[in-house]
Amino acid sequence: MLTQQLVDALLIGGVYAAVGVGFSLIYGVMNIINLAHGSLIMMGAYTTYQMFVSFQLNPFLSIPLAMVIWFVIGYALQRFVLNRVIATGVLMSMILTYGVELILLNVALLLWGADYRTINLPYSNASLSWDGLAIPVLHLAAFGAGLALTALLYLYLTRTRMGRAIQATALNREAARMVGVRVDHVYGVTYGLAAALAAAAGSLLAAVYTITPGMENDYLGKAFVIAVLGGLGNVWGAIVGGLVLALAEGLGVATLGPSYQLATGFFIFVLVLVIRPHGLVGKRFYAEL
Amino acid sequence: MLPLLAAALIVLPFVASGYWVRLATDVFLFAILAESVNLISGYAGYAALGNVVFLGTGAYATGTLMVDLHLPFLVGLAAAGLVSAAYAALLGLPILRLRGHYFVMGTIGIDLLTREVVYNLGFTGGGQGLNMPIAPWSPPALYAVFYFAMLAVLAACVLCTFYVERSRLGFGLRAIRADEEAATVVGIPTTAYKVTAWVLSAFFTGLAGGLYAYWQTYVDPGVVFDIVTSVQFFVMMMLGGMGTLWGPLIGACVIEVLGQLIWGQFPTVHYLVLGLLIVAIVLGLPRGIVAWISERGQRRATA
Numbered sequence: 001m002l003t004q005q006l007v008d009a010l011l012i013g014g015v016y017a018a019v020g021v022g023f024s025l026i027y028g029v030m031n032i033i034n035l036a037h038g039s040l041i042m043m044g045a046y047t048t049y050q051m052f053v054s055f056q057l058n059p060f061l062s063i064p065l066a067m068v069i070w071f072v073i074g075y076a077l078q079r080f081v082l083n084r085v086i087a088t089g090v091l092m093s094m095i096l097t098y099g100v101e102l103i104l105l106n107v108a109l110l111l112w113g114a115d116y117r118t119i120n121l122p123y124s125n126a127s128l129s130w131d132g133l134a135i136p137v138l139h140l141a142a143f144g145a146g147l148a149l150t151a152l153l154y155l156y157l158t159r160t161r162m163g164r165a166i167q168a169t170a171l172n173r174e175a176a177r178m179v180g181v182r183v184d185h186v187y188g189v190t191y192g193l194a195a196a197l198a199a200a201a202g203s204l205l206a207a208v209y210t211i212t213p214g215m216e217n218d219y220l221g222k223a224f225v226i227a228v229l230g231g232l233g234n235v236w237g238a239i240v241g242g243l244v245l246a247l248a249e250g251l252g253v254a255t256l257g258p259s260y261q262l263a264t265g266f267f268i269f270v271l272v273l274v275i276r277p278h279g280l281v282g283k284r285f286y287a288e289l
Numbered sequence: 290m291l292p293l294l295a296a297a298l299i300v301l302p303f304v305a306s307g308y309w310v311r312l313a314t315d316v317f318l319f320a321i322l323a324e325s326v327n328l329i330s331g332y333a334g335y336a337a338l339g340n341v342v343f344l345g346t347g348a349y350a351t352g353t354l355m356v357d358l359h360l361p362f363l364v365g366l367a368a369a370g371l372v373s374a375a376y377a378a379l380l381g382l383p384i385l386r387l388r389g390h391y392f393v394m395g396t397i398g399i400d401l402l403t404r405e406v407v408y409n410l411g412f413t414g415g416g417q418g419l420n421m422p423i424a425p426w427s428p429p430a431l432y433a434v435f436y437f438a439m440l441a442v443l444a445a446c447v448l449c450t451f452y453v454e455r456s457r458l459g460f461g462l463r464a465i466r467a468d469e470e471a472a473t474v475v476g477i478p479t480t481a482y483k484v485t486a487w488v489l490s491a492f493f494t495g496l497a498g499g500l501y502a503y504w505q506t507y508v509d510p511g512v513v514f515d516i517v518t519s520v521q522f523f524v525m526m527m528l529g530g531m532g533t534l535w536g537p538l539i540g541a542c543v544i545e546v547l548g549q550l551i552w553g554q555f556p557t558v559h560y561l562v563l564g565l566l567i568v569a570i571v572l573g574l575p576r577g578i579v580a581w582i583s584e585r586g587q588r589r590a591t592a
Binding site: 027031033035081084085088089090091092094095096098099100101102103105106107109110217221224225228232259260262263266267269270273274277 | 336338383386390391395397398402405406409517520523524527559560561563565566567571572575
């Protein structure tokens with residue numbers, strides 16, 4: 001019984017990795033606390049929901065589409081709005097992203113209302129059984145997709161020219177500029193990538209859970225927890241953070257009850273922040289404390 | 290100028306309609322919240338974005354004492370300030386060690402955690418919230434009472450900030466904001482100063498929470514711990530001017546009056562208007578109204 005609960009909890013951990021990684025990337029590269037992250041996840045979820053309603057597009061197939069759309073929006077947001085205040089201090093950019101969060105939330109409320117929405121697939125309730133455990137197919141697919149996308153982002157950052165430019169800018173903006181990196185553009189791409197990953201995470205959530213505009217708040221909180229658990233700015237860490245949060249939530253629910261799911265997450269968040277602010281995996285990747 | 294303003298504020302509830310009295314009380318509430326967060330964020334430079342946690346703590350201190358223990362309102366109100374201050378003192382040591390963004394996220398985490406705990410406790414009413422006892426006054430008298438009570442707490446908060454600004458503590462806090470290492474080196478007890486500033490901030494925020502609970506006659510955990518509220522009064526402080534005495538009050542006045550007048554008309558675009566307002570403020574007046582006015586004044590003087 002407990003094993004089943006923990007398996008169910010762990011499966012969502014793959015999606016959590018994708019939920020947290022964009023938040024962590026933006027912080028690591030640009031030193032911005034992106035308070036709009038929850039609403040980007042929510043918008044990704046609704047983009048996929050709308051594709052399903054209008055064109056009966058399978059949510060897993062609409063992931064690339066949602067990612068492209070939100071990459072472009074994210075790029076534009078950073079390039080034309082956030083870049084203007086990034087030099088005036090960390091508070092300004094953080095508050096600005098909260099303005100964006102509220103705008104996106106209101107847009108979602110106007111377009112889709114406050115109701116709960118679900119994507120019903122023919123295999124929504126199908127599950128594999130293994131050693132007495134039931135493993136829901138949809139959750140397993142979402143788990144794999146979340147981990148794969150996070151790993152792809154890591155490969156992109158380490159193996160491509162643009163990815164290296166992003167890392168260089170994170171380490172030293174001025175030095176990067178001197179060797180010919182277009183910092184404005186790099187920042188735009190960074191935010192775009194983070195928004196695309198957030199949208200992908202949202203699409204996966206739309207595939208496995210009911211969605212509502214109010215989800216932005218919960219997932220912003222979760223992104224905080226995942227990113228801090230894994231170490232802010234650490235892309236691999238997001239996978240660790242995602243899995244740890246999912247397991248901790250599962251344990252909290254199993255021992256204290258379903259209403260303690262969020263409380264468990266926030267508790268370990270505060271604990272890790274106080275005891276080990278640079279995260280569970282140790283080494284700082286980009287960010288400085 | 291100041292006595293004139295004071296006289297106008299005292300006369301207002303006797304001449305204005307209930308709507309304006311309520312709006313003014315609302316402005317006072319946000320002015321207290323903005324001026325309180327100014328103590329720790331404006332002067333010491335520690336961005337306590339989760340400061341709304343003390344509004345909730347205060348509201349629940351008053352609420353639970355009145356509902357569960359049937360104590361009188363004034364006892365509940367005193368508890369609101371004291372419990373919030375004690376909570377800040379307790380949190381201060383671990384949380385105020387964190388710098389920069391880690392502190393910001395720590396305070397938000399504390400707020401979310403506290404909200405979740407309140408949701409799960411029996412005596413707080415959980416997700417249903419708390420229904421407060423009805424105050425034994427007629428509506429106009431009720432509005433006037435809360436108007437003056439809120440105004441009194443605001444006046445105390447401004448007075449406290451005024452003295453802090455001129456005291457050793459105020460100089461110490463500004464030194465911490467400028468360079469914490471340097472402040473430690475010259476012998477400023479940085480930890481004690483930061484905790485003191487946060488405790489004062491929590492005390493006034495908690496009092497506002499206690500008043501808010503009885504004024505609204507209902508405490509909703511989703512509302513009193515809402516990060517949106519926190520960001521709202523943070524933006525008010527920034528718009529007015531961080532680390533200035535009058536800035537947060539001006540900011541609260543401008544945003545709350547503007548906001549109420551606008552979303553009174555268009556309730557469905559409440560968040561949109563607030564969001565656009567935030568974007569406009571950050572892009573247009575990044576250093577606040579007070580700095581903008583004094584810069585203009587200087588330019589005129591030199592011209």
